[in-house]
Amino acid sequence: MALKWKTSGFLFVLFLLLFLAACGKQSVAGEDILNRIENEKKPTIEWGVKIDTRLFGLINVKTNEIEGFDIDMAKAITKEILGEDGQANFVEVTSKTRIPLLKNGNIDAIIATMTISEERKKVVDFSDSYFDAGQSLLVKKGSPIKSIENLDEKTTVLAVKGSTSAINIRKKAPKAKVLELENYAEAFTALKSGQGDAMTTDNSILLGIAEENPDYQLAGDIFTDEPYGIAINKGQEPFLKAVNKALETLHANGTYDKIYKKWFPNQN
Numbered sequence: 001m002a003l004k005w006k007t008s009g010f011l012f013v014l015f016l017l018l019f020l021a022a023c024g025k026q027s028v029a030g031e032d033i034l035n036r037i038e039n040e041k042k043p044t045i046e047w048g049v050k051i052d053t054r055l056f057g058l059i060n061v062k063t064n065e066i067e068g069f070d071i072d073m074a075k076a077i078t079k080e081i082l083g084e085d086g087q088a089n090f091v092e093v094t095s096k097t098r099i100p101l102l103k104n105g106n107i108d109a110i111i112a113t114m115t116i117s118e119e120r121k122k123v124v125d126f127s128d129s130y131f132d133a134g135q136s137l138l139v140k141k142g143s144p145i146k147s148i149e150n151l152d153e154k155t156t157v158l159a160v161k162g163s164t165s166a167i168n169i170r171k172k173a174p175k176a177k178v179l180e181l182e183n184y185a186e187a188f189t190a191l192k193s194g195q196g197d198a199m200t201t202d203n204s205i206l207l208g209i210a211e212e213n214p215d216y217q218l219a220g221d222i223f224t225d226e227p228y229g230i231a232i233n234k235g236q237e238p239f240l241k242a243v244n245k246a247l248e249t250l251h252a253n254g255t256y257d258k259i260y261k262k263w264f265p266n267q268n
Contacts, residue, residue, distance in 0.1 A: 031105075047074045048110040055204065057071055069259060069263040074090070081242045094162070095162035098110045113205060115164050115228060116129060125233070126231055127247060132226075133202040134202065136223070137199070138191065143198070157199070158187040158198070159179070159187065179195065184209070203218060203222050
């Protein structure tokens with residue numbers, strides 16, 4: 001009898017702890033972000049960013065700093081919203097983890113080569129588009145694959161889990177086999193080792209990989225439109241409005257063009 005009571009008591013305490021933990025997470029995720037950061041002693045926006053995506057978000061092993069277009073945009077938006085004292089803090093995300101981390105309140109916003117899609121709009125809100133990309137293919141130079149039309153039942157395409165690229169390639173080249181990896185580094189390693197014939201994601205990301213690996217090149221034209229947006233949790237309209245206003249200002253005062261030219265000097 002005593003053992004039964006102890007077991008029931010233990011289960012009750014465990015349930016209570018889990019309940020309180022869940023309530024705590026919900027309260028963090030549900031708080032007014034703009035109100036919180038404007039009243040902090042050191043106002044800080046927590047940004048979810050990628051650290052393996054050359055040109056957009058890549059860790060510099062010499063400085064241990066994350067660098068790229070998304071990083072500079074996040075810093076500029078932070079300054080516009082919070083002033084010169086505003087801080088941009090960066091949290092590593094992947095295509096698979098970014099929405100769960102946002103929904104759980106671990107980050108305030110995602111700026112991580114994230115395509116605005118109707119499916120994603122069901123769970124998060126998006127800012128106005130801040131970058132226009134399109135899906136493409138990366139192959140080794142000399143590959144017989146010259147465009148998406150060359151993908152058939154004999155070819156394997158490498159994509160990243162949680163991205164729209166795998167979904168798109170199954171629609172555009174339904175006969176091709178698709179192998180999904182955890183991140184871009186794993187996908188490119190798989191391509192180099194011959195586990196696949198082509199790697200697919202946005203052309204902006206593939207350009208960064210090709211720039212660093214001259215034996216590889218993009219094959220054919222882009223075959224989708226991939227407008228990038230900043231994802232913000234639902235119920236955060238004041239913060240979303242502040243982000244859009246900051247984007248508008250950065251375009252108007254020339255800051256956006258300056259950041260774009262820094263990372264894409266050969267693009268119009």
